[in-house]
Amino acid sequence: MILSKVTDLIGNTPILCLPVPAKHARLLLKIEKNNPGGSIKDRMARNMVIAALKSGRLKPGGVIVESSSGNTAIGLAITAIEFGLRFIAVVDHHAAQDKIAVLRALGAEVRYVEGTFREDEVAVVERQRLAAELAGKIPGAIFMNQSDNIANAGGYFDFVREVIDQVGGQIDAYVGCVGTGGSMTGIARGLKLHNPKATVLAVEPDGSIVFGQPGHPYYQSGTGTPAGDTVGLVLDYSCIDLGVQVTDAQAFETARYVARHTGLLVGGSTGGVIYKALEYIHRGVIGGNVIAAVADGGEKYLHTVFSESWLAERGLLDPSIGVQLDIWLGQEQAAEPAMPRLSVV
Template sequence: MIVNSILDTIGRTPLLFIPLRGGEVSLYLKLEMFNPCGSMKDRMALAMINRLPTSSKEETIDIVESSSGNTATALAMIAAARKIRFTALMDSHASLDKILTIRAFGSNVRVVGSGDGVLETDIRDREAMRISIEEGAYWTEQHNNPANAAGYAELAAELLDDLGATITHLVCAIGTGGSLCGSARQLRMHIPELQVIGVEPVGSIIFGGEGRDYLQSGTGTPEGADVGLVIDYDVIDAGRKVSDDMAFSTCHYLAQQHGLLVGGSTGGAIYEALSVAQHAPIGSRIVTIACDSGTKYLDSVFNRDWLSIHGIQIVDIEEHFGGLLRTRQLH
């Protein structure tokens, strides 16, 4: 396939079938790490740029966004391809690899916060607002931008192309809400009875409950932060919480039994999808979005020393689910 721009490679990602013992229930993972910047955020970042105000489409436009990494990386790639100036506002604990990637695309990174326990998401957003007002940059404001959810309409179309109207459950991580709510809204037009389940870390407040620190990156809403307007509770049937222990244990299971590296938020979503599969009716087809690649978390989720420092316990997921998962077969 010959393309005219790197942006033409966004989307049409593969769907991976995970065998469950007995074949009575099917689990499919939409592998969004095959997008050019390695995450599903490429889709929504392009949608936000494509929907910039008409008066702001000159080549000299400046944009700014507050991001923990994946959205900023995607925006930096698109900004380079579209000749747009972009500034990313990132946490003091953002990984060096993500910062260097954004700078490699020619974008600017401003690190905000000091890691002293102050809510850095709020600091990032306040700084983005200040830059938009005082410096005239356009704040894409992913948590409240309707283009966020609209950016996943094509993802839903791809799922329908691959599986038709046979999908029974959509179980996905929820952060800004764009991927889950945008995909669910489109799928429901063809599958009215679809069960939609949002998954957040224990400690996130999207579905209520007590807020506390969590280590799953790029998902949930921490205590003290506002839940974004992109989240549409009307399309979500249930909200579930998954601990860091179980999310990261699922990441280790997928890496060692399926050769698949995924990030912590995806681990949490897949853990919940497996929980749903335990009790789902025969013939159920469960889909979850594998948000990004675990290669971005080799120094955390897959680092035994880091896990030990943070008190994370890795458990045997196959044993935990009591025979649901088919034992790996040698070929």
């Protein structure tokens, strides 16, 4: 098949199977990093732009302004090229430098928020304030506001259709990270329609306030809701069966473990999802065909999540997590550190 534009590459991502032999379960990783912008956010970014154009809120030749940690912004930058729009990304110091470089390569304008913030503090409130202010001042501009944009969740219906087709219909659980709530809501609603008994496990960083726990700074990027911000209106709690937290060390050590043992580079938030999926499989809470999204790739975090010196300086190295993963994956007796053989579904 010969495609005509880059956004035609969005979707139809493969699934990689990670067997969990002791529990007769399969952790099925949908490789969303294969989207052209390198993340699952490409799906909803294009959907939000199309919805805004159809409604007339965004005019041809107009300007999109959005607050983002990077992945949504990359998806919007690609879509802006397709529709001949100007795009301004409002970011903070928490955005990975590799993501910023991609945005600039795509011709997006990048605006950093001003102010003094801790290194592990996500300045979402200030980002959103600045994005709204810019959109109000620039003729023909709109603030896309992914957290409260209903078209955010609507961008994931194709994900659900693809998974059902790839797995042959049997889906027992979904484990995903929750940030703005768009991917969690869109995917969970779709899977619940297909199988009301499917268990949905939503993972946020330790320090996020999505499920009512005390807020404090964290390093995981593009996921969770930091203290001082409000949970996005797009998040539908009714489709979530269990909300759990994962520490930065658990998330990052798992991402590093997966890279070393399988050759697959996944982002930090995906590391957290894999850690919690394995934990709850072994607790007996979920089992069978468990779907998890590789929301983005580790290629964007080579200087952070995959830098041993960066982790050591922040006290995020914890070898015991690798030992735990060995046990969960049936590797504690192995002579060589190896994961179960992967297969593509």
